[in-house]
Amino acid sequence: MVNSRPQSEMISNLRLSDSPPSVPKRSSTATTFRAAESGRGDLLPTSSSSSSNHNRGAPNRVRSMSSGLVSSAIGTAASWRNASKPTKTADGPLLRSRPGKRAISNGSMDDGSVASNEREWMPPASYPHDKPPAPRCLWKTPSPNGSSQWIQTLVLLIVTCLVWESYHRAIITSEQFEKLKHDESIIMLHLQGLERKSMQLHEVLGRLSDGTVIQNVNRPNNNNNDEPVDAKLIHVQTQQLYQMEEELQHELKGLQTKLQQVARSSIVGTFGEGPVQVSFDINIGKDTERISISLWYDTPHAAWTLIDQIRSGKWTGSQFVLAPNGATLTALPPEPTAPLDFVETASEKHEAWTVGLAENDAGGLSLFINLQDNSADRKFDVCVGKVVEGFGSLQKLVSSLRSNKPVSVTAASASRVPRGKAAGLFE
Secondary structure, three states: OOOOOOHHHHHHHHHHOOOOOOOOOOOOOOOOOOOOOOOOOOOOOOOOOOHHHHHOOHHHHHHHHHHHHHHHHHHHHHHHHHHHOOEEOOOOOEEEEOOOOEEEEOOEEEEOOOOOOOEEEOOOOOOHHHOOOOOOOOOOOOOHHHHHHHHHHHHHHHHHHHHHHHHHHHHHHHHHHHHHHHHHHHHHHHHHHHHHHHHHHHHHHHHHHOOOOOOOOOOOOOOOOOOOOOHHHHHHHHHHHHHHHHHHHHHHHHHHHHHHHHHHHHHHHHHOOOOEEEEEEEEEOOEEEEEEEEEOOOOHHHHHHHHHHHHOOOOOOOEEEEOOOOOEEEEEOOOOOOOOOOOOOOOOOOOOOEEEEEEOOOOOEEEEEEOOOOOOOOOOOEEEEEEEEOHHHHHHHHHHHHOOOOOEEEEEEEEEOOHHHHHOOOO
């Protein structure tokens, strides 16, 4: 049916009139509503109303039009919400209503040609919190806990390596000492045999000096306690003694060489390759002076013995003594120290400003500085090094001792000689 008033006239009235537009009132008989069960929205009436409806007041027309539009909008929103809500069937996956397309024609809204009971399968709705977390690479973006675990693992690995290295060095050192002890035991056995042979030879020579008659060995013994002595037996025993002495000297040299190797390895392991020096700090008046001594390379046993005692603090507090003839300046430790196992032979002699080690009256070591050439008097003592720094301090030290002012060592240390000083050290 067509409205009695043209649509253009209604639009012109809305534009030109100051009063609200007059909209035909819907009647129960002329208005048709469609159900929203299948997702379709309400439609505007298509039937014409009577002319009497146009004569009603403006407020009534506005109210009717507003209530109709509101009802239509509410119904449309409800139908779309119901159509978008997923439903679950008894025998299949989730289904979702497929709303039809909405079209506007001749001032009214109409749905597409989609049946109310038509369904299609739609995947379940996905939400941000339902998505699985993306895989994360620990190497690119490590977490704080992961970084701490890696640091702990690295520290544990470093500590393990250090412990293993220390354990390996301890094993090597213990094996070397065991071997040295074994060699020393063998040498002691040879020394014991040599001593027994020498005692026998001494007894035979004593009898010869007392006028005992030399008799044949095959002759039976007399009633007296004197045993017959044969000159050939003495000669044989003497040759045996010489041979045992040669063997003993060879073994002693081998043992000394091993002791030197152990000492040299200890020095290199502690300070590295290169010359090593020891320093003595002394107080002369109000000033602190230092005397530095570079150690020879060919006397490692004496050098390491001195370094070991200095590092243990046995030379701190040593007193300096000047010889009566002024040839040497001797430092005596406050407590007895261990002596040298053997005396090494250095290529350098006891010339002026050289340093040597000797055995003192207490059985320990004493350090002496040669103020002049003492090669003839000190040939049985080892020359361990030479003064390289502190010659002015030596002069002050000698002057203080001549003035009967005691001077002692306040600190002693051992260190490696820097490369710049080691280049022209022994030129």
